[in-house]
Amino acid sequence: MSSSSKTLIKTLIENPARIRSKYQAKQLHAQLIRTHSLSHTSASIVISIYTNLKLLHEALLLFRTLESPPVLAWKSVIRCFTDQSLFSRALTSFVEMRASGRCPDHNVFPSVLKSCTMMADLRLGESVHGCIVRLGMDCDLYTGNALMNMYAKLLGMDSKFSVDKVFDEMPQRKSFSEEDGKSSHFDTSSVDPVMSCSEVIEAETVIAASNLPLGIDSVRKVFELMPRKDVVSWNTIVAGYAQSGMYEDALRMVREMGSNELSPDAFTLSSVLPIFSGYVDVNKGKEIHGYVIRKRIDADVYIGSSLVDMYAKSARIEDSERVFSHLSRRDSISWNSLVAGYVQNGRYNEALKLFREMVSAKVRPGPVAFSSVLPACAHLATLHLGKQLHGYVLRGGCSDNMFIASALVDMYSKCGNIKAARKIFDRMNVHDEVSWTAIIMGHALHGHGDEAVSLFEEMKLQGVRPNRVAFVAVLTACSHVGLVDEAWGYFNSMSEVYGLEHELEHYAAVADLLGRAGKLEEAFDFVSNMRVVEPMGSVWSTLLSSCSVHKNLELAEKVAEKLFAVDSENMGAYVLMCNMYAANGRWKEMAKLRLRMKKRGMRKKPACSWIEVKSKTHGFVSGDRSHPSMERINEFLKAVLEQMEREGYVADTSGVLHDVDEEHKRELLYGHSERLAVAFGIINTEAGTTIRVTKNIRICRDCHVAIKFISKITEREIIVRDNSRFHHFNNGSCSCGDYW
């Protein structure tokens, strides 16, 4: 070997950063072997070269030949394991390194802590923290940052220790002493408790006494003790505060950054932006948007999706669209922020359209994308799309995801298939309050009040505490089947047992229940005496429709007056009142109301129904004869009407409030949108297929009777979803038991 090549090897070993390729690294390795100069030290350097090039396999082959690997070799492989997301192997290596008696230095801890974070192993992380304190390495900037990140990430988790324990007691704890280097303390598989029982109890008492979230407290403690802090340190604590809901503190830290001559960067802002959507006003968010543009970080994908989300949550979806359209690069989260934004703003068709665009743009939808877009299918009741998405979810193997499973339960029940919803619910391994509420609400909407109530009881038995939404669901269930006493019990238990405040929705459900049950005066007093800060228009309009069902015009006038006082443009209320005046022959009052509507430029929303046939949605508007199949629909309805009449059907024209003769009234009934949709469905599907129709307003009383007959004559299950519930017609009767 020439002296010049020896010099070259020496130079490379001293400047390992010069090696940039696998080939060069292997050449060096080979030369060292050939010249018999592969010492422990030079081998470690080669290992670090391999790991820097992410050549884990090569590094490990060499590593295993070393009898007692030096610190450099250990930390190189630990870092590489962490880099390649092999967190548990990183931690095992750390344990082995400690067991071999090697003392870790400051640049191994960031990787170890990251692995603890990713493995969600707070216990081990805290032990490592103890070790760091013992070795006096808590002054290291990167180690401190990694510690803060770990506590911030694992902040919701149960901890046996508090950070004070780590600081105050860890150094003295025997298992951390350097002399005891062979201790198996760091072995993750070890079941030996690190603390004695009494210590654990003591620590838990300390934790119970503190009202602050444990994690954020630990983050702050580490932060305060760090002698040197950089932007990352500040960003980590800002994110920690933001994620713990401590928004004031997060924003205070951003301001303090400025006084420490550090300017907020893209990381800082993307942590802080979500605060402005739900907590502070959107104008503050706009200021930040301006700052982002001035700092020229508006191309950052993280900032982009934060902005899209912020504007969407502030009901400014047009601004979300603008931000999205200007993004130079879009990842799956940017897409999904806008998809979710559309759904949050009730723009379901746009959400589905964008989801499709996303798939065409070759961005694979992940679990979050599915849980964002499924509610759009639920709201639109587009079963075929929902089923397609379900298939996609199954192929993607994420059907166990709690968010997705709950969204699927909700989607199937809202699309009229409560059986499929229940099947998915029953197959879930664990249920949280969201999935329970979804299935309870599903049964409630399908008129299975008793089933919904017993599921609610089952939920409580399983130790899942009902929250405010769960109470909305169970009260809705009671309301749809007239369980008055049960509803009062639940309403009272909300505040008395669960310490939950009654909100508008709960009052509305009870008012609805009393109204449906015909207890109109009681309902009126209940609503008049409720104390809710929010507007009560929806509650009054619920009660108004009960007055209409129970034909109580006198009370209806009182209710309407209350309603118009808070909501002078409530279309439904005008229509209901007009109809009630008409039904009572009070044409003068009706005309007056009609004029008021006309002056305000209000127009009646037409009644429509939809049906999906062969994955295509067909819409029908009451009295509209433009559908290409209208001739066949009429033929069918005419034929079936003859049979219906033979079986005892008599048209109930009392609901037709136009001032026309009986014959004309019957014709109007026969042109109702739900009847057209049902007829179209029966003609265009095979015998026995379930018919699913969605209607935008309440189903008409006469159509309800007629569809019962039709279900019997045609031997079809017919499911009609109106604006408040599902009606399952089967063999001449309806699941609602005519209570609606």
Place this chain on the structure above:
DNA sequence: GTAGGGTTAG
């Protein structure tokens, strides 16, 4: 060698 964004039930 550390740090950030989107999701389910009314």
